[in-house]
Amino acid sequence: MPRKERVLYPKPRSSFLLVKCASCATERVVYSNAAVQVKCDSCGEVLAEPTGGRANILAEVIKKMD
Numbered sequence: 001m002p003r004k005e006r007v008l009y010p011k012p013r014s015s016f017l018l019v020k021c022a023s024c025a026t027e028r029v030v031y032s033n034a035a036v037q038v039k040c041d042s043c044g045e046v047l048a049e050p051t052g053g054r055a056n057i058l059a060e061v062i063k064k065m066d
């Protein structure tokens with residue numbers, strides 16, 4: 001059996017997400033495991049809330065950036 005060389009964080013797979021604010025349609029990139037609340041730069045709408053693991057994304061996810 002092949003051994004895995006890379007040591008990954010013992011957390012769910014994370015990624016960066018391009019999201020669109022529901023209020024003003026501004027797009028921005030949000031980390032899927034954001035540990036702090038992410039707000040829209042333009043209108044202050046909350047786009048993502050930390051949950052301790054994967055962030056709760058409240059905005060529309062347009063695509064995943066990898």
Ligand SMILES: [Zn+2]
Nearest residue numbers: 021024040043
């Ligand atoms: Zn906004």
